[in-house]
Amino acid sequence: MSEIIYGIHAVKALLERDPQRFLDVYIMKGRDDRRLHELVVELEANGIVIQVANRQWLDEAAEGAVHQGIVARVQEGRQLQENDLEGLLEQHPAPFLLVLDGITDPHNLGACLRSADAAGVHAVIVPRDRSAQLNATAKKVASGAAETVPLIRVTNLARTLRMLKEHNVWIVGTAGEADHHLYQSKLTGPLALVMGAEGEGMRRLTREHCNELIGIPMAGSVSSLNVSVAAGVCLFEAVRQRQLS
Numbered sequence: 001m002s003e004i005i006y007g008i009h010a011v012k013a014l015l016e017r018d019p020q021r022f023l024d025v026y027i028m029k030g031r032d033d034r035r036l037h038e039l040v041v042e043l044e045a046n047g048i049v050i051q052v053a054n055r056q057w058l059d060e061a062a063e064g065a066v067h068q069g070i071v072a073r074v075q076e077g078r079q080l081q082e083n084d085l086e087g088l089l090e091q092h093p094a095p096f097l098l099v100l101d102g103i104t105d106p107h108n109l110g111a112c113l114r115s116a117d118a119a120g121v122h123a124v125i126v127p128r129d130r131s132a133q134l135n136a137t138a139k140k141v142a143s144g145a146a147e148t149v150p151l152i153r154v155t156n157l158a159r160t161l162r163m164l165k166e167h168n169v170w171i172v173g174t175a176g177e178a179d180h181h182l183y184q185s186k187l188t189g190p191l192a193l194v195m196g197a198e199g200e201g202m203r204r205l206t207r208e209h210c211n212e213l214i215g216i217p218m219a220g221s222v223s224s225l226n227v228s229v230a231a232g233v234c235l236f237e238a239v240r241q242r243q244l245s
């Protein structure tokens with residue numbers, strides 16, 4: 001099975017991690033861009049053959065998204081599976097996990113992956129049937145993080161949260177109306193931070209499995225933040241606390 005990736009960061013990240021996965025790489029005819037040129041040199045140094053295509057071809061391959069003049073067909077990578085999660089918990093004394101309960105927009109999924117990578121999250125967990133696909137758009141927005149942060153799709157999120165609790169992972173849900181303030185919460189130790197869906201927030205059952213709910217204080221007139229922005233704020237408060245502890 002193969003998949004399409006595009007954009008300079010996404011292609012570069014895969015080249016650095018797993019150059020064997022490249023099948024075909026196409027760059028845009030006549031595109032004059034220093035970063036693209038440097039990437040082509042690196043691809044060629046890895047023995048990857050570059051083909052030139054016109055703009056229309058690349059636009060269609062990237063389904064109209066911004067491809068920065070490069071599109072690649074690559075072998076699908078191995079995704080971590082649900083039953084890999086226990087092994088991952090054993091590897092890390094203080095696992096740091098991000099759970100996305102029903103995010104449907106691939107841009108938000110990609111942006112959350114990008115922040116998760118930057119924050120040093122060990123895995124992102126999503127419900128199998130209620131999540132945006134990790135498609136080319138999500139990968140482009142993730143800017144390479146789709147290749148670095150394991151994305152684990154689980155069949156039953158409530159069951160997974162119970163399993164995490166049995167492994168002493170503290171489950172922190174996020175909601176604008178939560179009584180606890182992000183900056184007063186304790187985010188050190190084994191942690192799963194749970195973000196809700198764009199429209200409805202976390203599902204009732206997910207909420208019930210959280211050890212606590214925290215909110216980011218909102219000073220203005222809007223009632224909530226975009227989920228990927230909220231994820232970034234919460235993740236980096238956790239990073240700050242974890243570095244101090």
Ligand SMILES: C[S@@+](CC[C@H](N)C(=O)[O-])C[C@H]1O[C@@H](n2cnc3c(N)ncnc32)[C@H](O)[C@@H]1O
Pocket residue numbers: 174175176177194195196197198199200201202214215216217218223224225226227228230231
């Ligand atoms: C757009 S919000 C959903 C708004 C939804 N009406 C609700 O009541 O939760 C999507 C997600 O972003 C996160 N979020 C947004 N604003 C937040 C805030 N002020 N505090 C904590 N989490 C927030 C939460 O995870 C939320 O479920």
